[in-house]
Amino acid sequence: MKKYLQLILCMVILFAGRLTYAQTPSDAIMMKKKEICFAFMYDQGTWDEYWEGTNLITNENIGTFTRSTYMPMIAYGITNNLNVLLSTPYVSTKSDGGQLAGAQGFQDVNVTVKYEAIKKDFGKHRVSALGVAQFGTPMSNYLSDYMPYSLGLGTQELTVRAIGQYEFNKLIYLRASAAYVWRGQTEVERPYYYNNGSYYTTYMDVPNAVNYQVILGGWLFKHSLRMEASYNIMNSVEGDDIRRWNMPQPTNKMEATQVGFFAQYYFTSIKPLKGFSLMASYSQVLEGRNMGKATNFGGGITYQFTF
Amino acid sequence: MKKIIAFSISLALIIGSVTSCENELPTYFNYSAYEFSDLDIDGGNWQPILFPSSTDIVIDAPAAVNSAEYQAELAELKSSAQNLSGSQVEAVEYWTNNPLIRWNEIALELAAKYNLIPPPNPDGTYTLPSAANPAGPPPFPFAHPPYTSRMLAYLSVAQFDGLITAWHYKYEYDRPAPYETDASIPYAYKKNSLPSYPSDGAVIAIVSRDILKAMFPLEHDYLNARAEEHLNSLTWSGSNTTSDIEAGKAIGTAVKTAALARASADKMSSAQAPKPVSDAIKQSAINRFGWWWDNQESPVRPVGLTPLFGQVTMWNVPNVVDVRPGPPPAPGSAEFEKDAQELKDIAKNLTKDQRKIANWWSDGLGTYTPPGHWNRRAKEYIIKYEMNPLRAARTFAYLNMAVMDAGIACWDAKYYYHFPRPIQTMVGFKTILGTPNFPSYTSGHSTFSGAAAEVLAYIFPSEAQVVRDWAIEAAESRIYGGIHYRFDSEVGLETGRAVAAYTIARAEADGAD
Numbered sequence: 001m002k003k004y005l006q007l008i009l010c011m012v013i014l015f016a017g018r019l020t021y022a023q024t025p026s027d028a029i030m031m032k033k034k035e036i037c038f039a040f041m042y043d044q045g046t047w048d049e050y051w052e053g054t055n056l057i058t059n060e061n062i063g064t065f066t067r068s069t070y071m072p073m074i075a076y077g078i079t080n081n082l083n084v085l086l087s088t089p090y091v092s093t094k095s096d097g098g099q100l101a102g103a104q105g106f107q108d109v110n111v112t113v114k115y116e117a118i119k120k121d122f123g124k125h126r127v128s129a130l131g132v133a134q135f136g137t138p139m140s141n142y143l144s145d146y147m148p149y150s151l152g153l154g155t156q157e158l159t160v161r162a163i164g165q166y167e168f169n170k171l172i173y174l175r176a177s178a179a180y181v182w183r184g185q186t187e188v189e190r191p192y193y194y195n196n197g198s199y200y201t202t203y204m205d206v207p208n209a210v211n212y213q214v215i216l217g218g219w220l221f222k223h224s225l226r227m228e229a230s231y232n233i234m235n236s237v238e239g240d241d242i243r244r245w246n247m248p249q250p251t252n253k254m255e256a257t258q259v260g261f262f263a264q265y266y267f268t269s270i271k272p273l274k275g276f277s278l279m280a281s282y283s284q285v286l287e288g289r290n291m292g293k294a295t296n297f298g299g300g301i302t303y304q305f306t307f
Numbered sequence: 308m309k310k311i312i313a314f315s316i317s318l319a320l321i322i323g324s325v326t327s328c329e330n331e332l333p334t335y336f337n338y339s340a341y342e343f344s345d346l347d348i349d350g351g352n353w354q355p356i357l358f359p360s361s362t363d364i365v366i367d368a369p370a371a372v373n374s375a376e377y378q379a380e381l382a383e384l385k386s387s388a389q390n391l392s393g394s395q396v397e398a399v400e401y402w403t404n405n406p407l408i409r410w411n412e413i414a415l416e417l418a419a420k421y422n423l424i425p426p427p428n429p430d431g432t433y434t435l436p437s438a439a440n441p442a443g444p445p446p447f448p449f450a451h452p453p454y455t456s457r458m459l460a461y462l463s464v465a466q467f468d469g470l471i472t473a474w475h476y477k478y479e480y481d482r483p484a485p486y487e488t489d490a491s492i493p494y495a496y497k498k499n500s501l502p503s504y505p506s507d508g509a510v511i512a513i514v515s516r517d518i519l520k521a522m523f524p525l526e527h528d529y530l531n532a533r534a535e536e537h538l539n540s541l542t543w544s545g546s547n548t549t550s551d552i553e554a555g556k557a558i559g560t561a562v563k564t565a566a567l568a569r570a571s572a573d574k575m576s577s578a579q580a581p582k583p584v585s586d587a588i589k590q591s592a593i594n595r596f597g598w599w600w601d602n603q604e605s606p607v608r609p610v611g612l613t614p615l616f617g618q619v620t621m622w623n624v625p626n627v628v629d630v631r632p633g634p635p636p637a638p639g640s641a642e643f644e645k646d647a648q649e650l651k652d653i654a655k656n657l658t659k660d661q662r663k664i665a666n667w668w669s670d671g672l673g674t675y676t677p678p679g680h681w682n683r684r685a686k687e688y689i690i691k692y693e694m695n696p697l698r699a700a701r702t703f704a705y706l707n708m709a710v711m712d713a714g715i716a717c718w719d720a721k722y723y724y725h726f727p728r729p730i731q732t733m734v735g736f737k738t739i740l741g742t743p744n745f746p747s748y749t750s751g752h753s754t755f756s757g758a759a760a761e762v763l764a765y766i767f768p769s770e771a772q773v774v775r776d777w778a779i780e781a782a783e784s785r786i787y788g789g790i791h792y793r794f795d796s797e798v799g800l801e802t803g804r805a806v807a808a809y810t811i812a813r814a815e816a817d818g819a820d
Contacts, residue, residue: 060604060605060606061604061605097605098604098605099603099730099736099737099738099741099742100737100738100739100741101654101737101738101739101789102737141659143662143666145666146739184329185329185330185332188666189662189663189666189667190666190667190669190670190674191667191680192419192670192674192675192679192680192683193673193674194416194419194420194673194674197334197416198334198335198412198415198416198419198675199332199333199334200333200334200335200336200683201330201331201332201333203329203330203332204332205329205332243423243673244423244426244444244445245423245424245425245426246423246672246673247672247673247741
């Protein structure tokens, strides 16, 4: 049982990493001391409509846009209630309309520290609370100012998250989390840009953001299959809108409200595959601002053992 | 507990590192009032652009310094310039004693604001901006590079002529600055011996406001407010009395009237040709050369950008054909294939430096355009070399006349040769910059930059190498961006230089050197 939970940690972290602007571990599970987990996940997001400000439009010069993310990750239990995680996604972008070239490369490296503050059982009821801090910084000098094709926002990012979870009988759980994302500046390659006025600089302020998540999850088939439904809001707290028929830029106020489903199967009864799991995910952006109305599909594999 | 404290401290440090090492993000050029390197006391004898001479606008002599009328003005000025509020001090510091710089920045900002290409309608058609219905949608204008080059040329020429006239009467009537007559009047800037009547600041405020209002009809409220603050700053800074300002306004109004009269007849209003005319231009190229350019966007834009901008009245080139380059190499020829292959090779192995150069000079949609980029560099040199407003206006005027003429020459070549872009001749070719909606040959950036660099090299000889290298880099940037062949850029640079030679010949004869 514990083992599964430890594996889940990896899964959920990878799953959360799907949003390019929110590689945020947001589950309520801890790995034990000296346990280690390797994971690899692939995710593909596509859209053929995007919000220009709050106005949903199509653009045949983009057509269908595709963002592929390949994310390796490693997680380690420093103590039973303090875990550290490291991940770095490789991103590739393209579109089937227009003539603009796609981009590919390693995006940001993210280090996450997770602390379990409370875990209390009351008979069949378990309540836990955690705090998570994640720091991310670009791996290379990819160009953030090439949206929507850019690999990421090209800025340092610090996320601080609080998580609360209630679990009944180790079968069903409800989790909520709230995070604030501080973002710094991104250096671009043009000496001037317009952001409701002139900016004579190669730096852009990337707006901070808030993230709220609610997840309802449960276990099936003797704890070998886990399923989750999620509702996720990620909103910039400020920023400008994409101007009419213009390119987006990192200063934009980006918002997304997304629903998702996630399933994970653990090879518990097949000896040679013990420690492995497979997972699949789907999500859909419902509402947004200055972003694509993306549909994402993902899959991944994890392997976990004691160091 | 210790762990929690340590964790909190490290967290605070990281938040600090993410948010506190941030760079200043300047929204205008950071300079203060400065001492002019020269006052150009003979500037009133320079040759204006729009007027036969500096005396065509008549300004009456001011009241005598010891008159009751002027003494009352001084008393009024003294009280206005004292006990300024915080926002008044800010305005004085912002406008400085060379407010030409600020109006140039306002012009660039409006160019960036309006440099948005009209979007397609739901049925796949396009509605073009219309001066008759500026609110649109789409709003008028679309401040693309030709539009912006012309806007800046009229702005700068009118400022220049207005200041020549102001300089003429300043030294003819020789009214000392208010603080020289009454030493108790505070003066916010650097003292000098420039006479105060008529106010050069008021000339700049009125000319700039009114030219920009004509160019950006949706910005009247904004421009009125900027001009009002500027005019007030002349009082708050202790620079000018009411009669100084009124005389400056009179010059400004006369000059802008002449400038806008020229603008209304320069054929810009017909530059965005209708489709039948555009189709005929394309057919001429097919007949002459056998090739043609087509817009590659979806939905296809039925007409390229300003096909008849090449027919707009030039400032200093007698006839656009005088600077029309020879034809480009035909698609399929060895010479063409060499430059086409270069684009494929660059796209395959683009270096970080090449990418940066492409983006640095891109100045595309939503920005101040290449003419704006060169104005920005001129502005920085004007401050570096501590030019007075008249000398600064001369720099902008010749720069922007050359840049607009370069645009006209380039557009003439673009639509005469109607040469296809790389994305049209090379199927499946991908670029890192968007391909503009007009033919390839010659490169607009290269032509603008070739002309701009030559004028700046003439005015700032010690920067000649730097600005010429920039022009070459700007021309090269379009090749790295994948949107121009090398021959587009190289020939564009040459055309720009040829255009600038006409501009510089005129400048050399205007009495300022």
